[in-house]
Amino acid sequence: MAAQSHPLHSLHFTFKTPKSNPKGNTTLIIKSNHRISGRKLRVAVIGGGPAGSSAAEAMALGGIETFLFERSPAAAKPCGGAIPLCMLDEFNIPVELIDRKVTRIKLISPSNLTVDFGKTLQPDAFISMMRREVLDSYLRNRAVSHGVELIKGLVTDLEVPTSDHAPYVVHYTMHSTRHSLAVDAVVGADGAHSRVAKSIRAGGYTCAIAFQERIRLPDEKMEYYQNLAEMYVGNDVSPDFYAWVFPKCDHVAVGTGTICSKQNIKLFQRGIRARVKPKIEGGKVIKVEAHPIPEHPRPIRVRGRVALVGDAAGYVTKCSGEGIYFAAKSGRMCGEGIVRASEGGNKMINEADLKREYLKEWDAKYINTFRFLDLLQKVFYGSNAAKEALVELCGDEYVQRMTFESYLYKKLARGNGWEDFKLVSNTIGSLIRCKLVGREMEPFDQHVLANMM
Numbered sequence: 167m168a169a170q171s172h173p174l175h176s177l178h179f180t181f182k183t184p185k186s187n188p189k190g191n192t193t194l195i196i197k198s199n200h201r202i203s204g205r206k207l208r209v210a211v212i213g214g215g216p217a218g219s220s221a222a223e224a225m226a227l228g229g230i231e232t233f234l235f236e237r238s239p240a241a242a243k244p245c246g247g248a249i250p251l252c253m254l255d256e257f258n259i260p261v262e263l264i265d266r267k268v269t270r271i272k273l274i275s276p277s278n279l280t281v282d283f284g285k286t287l288q289p290d291a292f293i294s295m296m297r298r299e300v301l302d303s304y305l306r307n308r309a310v311s312h313g314v315e316l317i318k319g320l321v322t323d324l325e326v327p328t329s330d331h332a333p334y335v336v337h338y339t340m341h342s343t344r345h346s347l348a349v350d351a352v353v354g355a356d357g358a359h360s361r362v363a364k365s366i367r368a369g370g371y372t373c374a375i376a377f378q379e380r381i382r383l384p385d386e387k388m389e390y391y392q393n394l395a396e397m398y399v400g401n402d403v404s405p406d407f408y409a410w411v412f413p414k415c416d417h418v419a420v421g422t423g424t425i426c427s428k429q430n431i432k433l434f435q436r437g438i439r440a441r442v443k444p445k446i447e448g449g450k451v452i453k454v455e456a457h458p459i460p461e462h463p464r465p466i467r468v469r470g471r472v473a474l475v476g477d478a479a480g481y482v483t484k485c486s487g488e489g490i491y492f493a494a495k496s497g498r499m500c501g502e503g504i505v506r507a508s509e510g511g512n513k514m515i516n517e518a519d520l521k522r523e524y525l526k527e528w529d530a531k532y533i534n535t536f537r538f539l540d541l542l543q544k545v546f547y548g549s550n551a552a553k554e555a556l557v558e559l560c561g562d563e564y565v566q567r568m569t570f571e572s573y574l575y576k577k578l579a580r581g582n583g584w585e586d587f588k589l590v591s592n593t594i595g596s597l598i599r600c601k602l603v604g605r606e607m608e609p610f611d612q613h614v615l616a617n618m619m
Contacts, residue, residue: 200513200514201512201513201514202511202512202513202514205231206229206230206231206511206512207230207231207350207351207504207508207511207512207513207514207515208230208231208233208333208348208349208350208351209225209230209231209232209233209349209350209351209352209353209504210233210235210334210336210347210349210351210352210353211225211232211233211234211235211314211352211353211355212235212321212324212336212352212353212354212355212356212361212362213235213236213354213355213356213357213360213476213478214234214235214236214239214302214306214316214355215298215302215355215357215476215477215493216301216302216305216476216490216493216494216497217355217475217476217477217478217481217493217494217496217497218234218235218236218353218355218356218475218476218497219234219302219305219306219308219309219494219497220257220305220309220493220494220495220497220498220501221353221355221475221497221498221500221501222234222309222314222353222497222501223305223308223309223312223314223498223501224497224498224500224501224502224505225314225501225504225505225511226309226312226313226314227312227313227505228501228502228504228505228510228511229505229510229511229512230504230505230508230510230511231315231511232309232313232314232315233314233315233317233336233347233349234306234309234310234314234315234316234317235317235319235321235336235338236306236316236317236318237318237319237320237321239303239306239316239318240299240303241299245298245376245457245489245490247265247295247296247297247298247301247412247414247419247490248268248293248294248295248395248412248488248490249264249293249294249295249296249301249490249491250293250294250488250491250573250576251291251292251293251294252491252576253294253490253491253494254294256495257305257494257498259294259301259304260304263296263300263301263304264294264295264296265295265296265297265300265413265414265415266294266295266391266392266393266413266414266415267292267293267294267295267393268284268292268293268294268295268393268394268395268412268413269284269287269291269292269293269393270282270283270284270393270394270395271283271284271293271394271395271396271397272394272395272396272397273396273397273399273556273557273560274396274397274398274399274441274557275399275400275553275554275556275557275558276399276400276401276402276550276553276554277554279554279557279558280557281557281558281560281561283560283566283569284566285563285566286563286566286567292393293395293573295395295412295413295414297414297415298490301490305494317338317340317347318340319338319339319340319345320338320339320340321336321337321338321356321361321362322337322338322339322344322361323336323337323361323365324336324337324352324361324362324365324366324472325337326365326366326470326472327470330516333348333349333350334348334349334350334351334352334471334472335347335348335349336348336349336352350471350514350515351471351472351473351504351515351520352471352472352473353472353473353474353475353497353500353501353504354366354472354473354474354475354478354479355474355475355476355478355493355497356478357458357476357477357478358373358457358458358459358460358477358478359458360474360477360478362472362474362478363464363474363478365472366466366469366470366472367466367469368464368465368466368467368469368474369464369465369466370464371460371461371462371463371464371465371480372425372460372461372462373425373458373459373460373461374407374423374424374425374428374458374459374460374461374487375423375424375425375428375431375456375457375458375459376421376422376423376456376457376458376459376487377421377422377423377431377432377434377435377454377455377456378410378419378420378421378422378435378454378455378456379419379420379421379435379439379451379453379454379455380414380417380418380419380420380451380452380453380454380455381417381418381419381420381446381449381450381451381452382416382417382449382450382452383417383418383446383448383449384448384449387445387446387447387448387449388413388416388417388418390445391411391413391418391445392413393413394413395410395411395412395413396410396411396442397409397410398410398411398438398441398442399547399553399556399557400437400441400550400553401549401550402434402437402440402441403422403434403437403438403441404422404423404424404434404437405424405426405427405434406424406425406426406427406543406547406548407422407423407424407425407487407547408422408423408487408547409421409422409423409434409437409438409441410422410438411438411442411445411446417449417452418446418449420435420438420439420442420446421435421438421455422434422435422437422438423459423487425461431456459477459482459487459489460477460480460481460482461480461482461484462480462484462536462540463479463480463481463533463536464478464479464480467479467480467525468517468520468521468524468525469517470516470517471515471516471517471520472520473500473504473520473524473525475493475496475497475500476489476492476493476494476496476497477489477493479496481493481496481532481536483535483536483539484536484539484540484542484543485539485540485542485543485546485547486539486573488573491576492532495532495576496528499524499527499528500520500524500528502523503519503520503522503523503524503527504519504520504523504524506523507519507520507522507523
C-alpha cells in the first residue's frame with residue numbers, strides 16, 4: 167500500500183525532509199536557536215502513558231504544536247497502580263478515578279513476620295490504587311482537550327537528521343497504511359524497550375520483569391482488601407524484589423518482579439500465590455500481565471533535539487519499583503523545559519537547551535533519590551536474612567513516618583538527629599541479628615549490639 171503523510175503536512179508551512187521520506191518534496195529550513203516565523207515549534211511525543219501525556223499537555227498549554235503517538239489507547243500497562251497522594255493534587259487527578267484508598271499496608275517477611283505499616287498515617291492520608299487504563303486514558307484525553315493532536319498509530323521508525331537544520335521524521339502505520347510526520351523535536355515516552363532511545367543510540371540498561379494476575383475475589387474476601395495492600399518479601403516470591411497484593415475496584419492485582427532470575431518469574435508467581443492462598447481461594451483470574459521495568463536511568467537521556475522521559479529514560483526507583491509519579495513528573499518537567507527554551511514555541515531549540523531546561527533540573531531534584539533507593543535495595547533485598555531485617559525495621563514508627571512522608575509527598579521528611587542515630591543503630595543491629603539467628607527473630611537487646619560492635 168502506498169505511503170502517506172499525516173494530513174497536517176498540508177498546513178501552510180512545509181518541511182524539508184530527508185530523501186527517504188515519502189513526502190520528500192516538502193521544505194522546511196530549521197535554524198538552530200533562531201526565532202521561528204509563520205508557525206510554532208512542532209514536537210512529536212512518542213508514547214501515550216503518563217509520561218507522554220504529561221509532556222504533551224505541558225507543551226500544548228505553552229503554545230507548542232504537539233503530536234502524541236499512542237498505538238493502543240485502550241491497552242493497559244501491567245502495573246501495581248499505587249499513586250502517591252501528592253500526585254492527585256499536582257496533576258489534578260479526580261478522586262472518582264481512584265479504585266481504593268489504601269490506609270493499611272502489611273509487610274510480610276520470609277518467616278511470615280508481619281508488620282502493619284500504616285499506623286503513622288495521618289487521618290486524611292492514603293495511597294491511591296488505580297487501574298492504569300483509567301489513569302492513562304484520563305491524562306491522554308485531558309492533553310487532547312488542551313490542543314494536543316492524538317495519532318493512534320504504531321511508530322515504526324524515527325529518522326534522525328544528519329544536520330542541525332533538518333527535521334526529525336516519524337514513520338508510523340495507521341489502519342495498515344504507512345505515514346510520516348516531520349517535526350522539530352521529539353520526546354521519547356515509549357517505555358522500557360523505547361524505539362526512540364534506540365534511534366538516538368541512548369545506550370541500554372538492565373531491565374527487571376514484573377508479572378501479575380488480576381484476580382476477582384468473592385465479596386467476602388474482597389472485603390478483607392477494602393483498604394489494605396500487602397507486600398511480601400522472601401526468596402520464594404522474588405530473590406531481589408518484593409511481591410504484592412494490591413486492591414482494585416472489583417479485583418486484586420497479585421504479582422511479583424525480579425531482575426536476576428527473570429527466567430523463573432512464573433515460579434515466583436506461584437510462590438506469592440502460595441503465600442496468599444487462603445486469602446484468594448475461590449478467586450478467578452481475569453487477566454495475566456507482564457512488563458519490563460528499567461533498573462536505572464539510561465546513559466544518555468538527551469541527544470540532539472530528542473529527550474527521553476518515564477520508563478524510556480529509566481525513571482523507576484529501586485527498592486519500591488515506583489514509576490508512575492516519576493513518569494508523569496519527568497514528562498511535565500521536559501514539556502515545560504521545552505516551552506521555556508523555545509519561548510512559547512517561537513524559537514528553535516537544541517541539545518544544550520534540553521540539557522539545561524530539563525535534564526539538569528531533573529537530576530538536581532531526583533537523582534539522589536534514585537541512588538539512595540538503589541543502595542537500600544542492595545542492602546535489604548540480597549538475602550532472606552536481610553529481608554527479615556527490613557521487615558523488623560519497618561515496625562519502627564519513626565521509620566514508618568519518614569517513609570510515608572517521603573513517599574506520599576515526594577520530599578525528604580524532616581528528621582530528628584537522635585532518632586536518625588537510633589535508626590542507624592537499629593539497622594545495623596537488625597542486619598547483624600538476622601544474619602546470626604536467621605528466621606528466629608529473637609528479641610533485640612541493645613547490650614548485645616554494643617558487645618558485637
